[in-house]
Amino acid sequence: MKTYNLAFKYRIYPNETQANTINQTFGCTRLVYNRFLGQRKELYEAEKKSVTYNTQAKELVPLKLELQFLKEVDSIALQQALKNLETAYKNFFQKRAAFPKFKSKRSTRKSYNTVSTSNNIRVEGNFLKLPKLGLVKIKLHRQIPQNYVIKSATISQEPNGAYYVSLLTEFEKDIKEVPSDNNIVGLDFAMSELFVSSDNQRADYPRFFRKLEAKLVKAQRELSRKVKFSQNWYKAKLKVAKIHNLIKNSRKDFLHKLSHELVTKYNAIILEDLNIKGMSQALNFGKSVADNGWGMFTTMLQYKSMFLGKQTIKIDKWFPSSKICSFCGSVKTELPLSSRVYRCDKCNSEIDRDLNASATRFVMKSYDMLKVA
Known part of the structure; x- marks a missing residue:
């Protein structure tokens, strides 16, 4: 049995309060990403030094004390923003991508990512339970099999204003190879x-x-x-x-x-x-x-x-x-x-x-x- 990952994308319909929280989370994750990207650039230009994800994660706590509104959104989403920054740097140094850019408020597509802990992301009927949002109405056009475990969720907003969620699942499956000598x-x-x-x-x-x-x-x-x-x-x-x-x-x-x-x-x-x-x-x-x-x-x-x-x-x-x-x-x-x-x-x-x-x-x-x- 091998472990595989598969994502399921659905349309969600948050109410006004939930939509405001989602939009606030978009802004907070963007702020954290840009703040620590700026710090990294300044440190390297001044002292030719670099910092790691663990160092920046520790600095996130005092930043929350300084900016109280960061406590109002999902804390894991803020940590994921730092992980995304770390991944962007690794991709740059391994020559897989260009140097990380600051995120714009007027970006056509906004998103944030959160991780499932203690079953805090789950499907309940026609609703999806999400951290800081509660039960959000979802168009479940395709059922997730029972043996699939939800690992994370990416909430996004398309340029047309519609909200979506992509649920990353993990499952075990024994794939038996089909003979390919014909057909x-x-x-x-x-x-x-x-x-x-x-x-x-x-x-x-x-x-x-x-x-x-x-x-x-x-x-x-x-x-x-x-x-x-x-x-x-x-x-x-x-x-x-x-x-x-x-x-x-x-x-x-x-x-x-x-x-x-x-x-x-x-x-x-x-x-x-x-x-x-x-x-x-x-x-x-x-x-x-x-x-x-x-x-x-x-x-x-x-x-x-x-x-x-x-x-x-x-x-x-x-x-x-x-x-x-x-x-x-x-x-x-x-x-x-x-x-x-x-x-x-x-x-x-x-x-x-x-x-x-x-x-x-x-x-x-x-x-x-x-x-x-």
């Missing part, structure tokens, strides 16, 4: 359709951003004409945020359903490890690539297949699957992006470019990689 599929990224499979299945991605792009442009134009921070400006900003939220939720819903269908149908999925950001910048396809959500889709495939004992394998991005004939295995020296049909010079076969790439990936790479995995 395998290869996926090739397609700009307009998301992917083409080796079974000639096409995702037919609805392109949610493109559908609402004109409406979004109009709303953003109206926002730019308003006096900043006026009442009409906030109304126009909310309108833009709602359109963005609709696009995001529609995309997630589509990708969740599609990834579930694929991992249920196939025992192994072979796909390419693409540099999506680099591809969008190099080819000026930024909007289309971002609209597809390929990175999110591959992440969904990986964790969903893992829980079912199946495999999602990424092959090297330099593997020339588009240039290899899926019928005879011959390799073309050149294949321009404008050529959407693959014509083999050796066996004279003709096939759709994306279908050929997915079939090549399936035929030539899958079995060898599955034996190693």
Whole structure:
């Protein structure tokens, strides 16, 4: 039995008092983060010294005596803000992220994190018990299994004003591997359709951003004409945020359903490890690539297949699957992006470019990689 973590995100509906407490906690955690980030920077610039999380955690007690309003919010949330600062520094020094920045009050998304202790975070019917908030109404669209233990909760507010909670759970599961020697599929990224499979299945991605792009442009134009921070400006900003939220939720819903269908149908999925950001910048396809959500889709495939004992394998991005004939295995020296049909010079076969790439990936790479995995 191995231990795994899985998060469940829900919409919550706090009353006026609870919403005020949540907003106050957002501000207090931001204040603590910025205060100790400033101290760290000043100490390093003056004495070339650094401090640890434990040292700053001790300084949090006198800060509460100085600023009494910090006692009104969840104390664990303040400690988590310091842990987040420590993580940000580690990511910087290990070259995984840029240097930590001060948090802005006008950030589009606000959040704070709290840890479950003595069952102080729990679901009770249609309500969620949270520290300092009590019972908050929750839209429990998906039940958490009884053997899943809630470890922490992240409360957030989206730009459209809606409140959400993400419950991180821990559970033990004995995942039995499913034999992957058959029922395998290869996926090739397609700009307009998301992917083409080796079974000639096409995702037919609805392109949610493109559908609402004109409406979004109009709303953003109206926002730019308003006096900043006026009442009409906030109304126009909310309108833009709602359109963005609709696009995001529609995309997630589509990708969740599609990834579930694929991992249920196939025992192994072979796909390419693409540099999506680099591809969008190099080819000026930024909007289309971002609209597809390929990175999110591959992440969904990986964790969903893992829980079912199946495999999602990424092959090297330099593997020339588009240039290899899926019928005879011959390799073309050149294949321009404008050529959407693959014509083999050796066996004279003709096939759709994306279908050929997915079939090549399936035929030539899958079995060898599955034996190693």
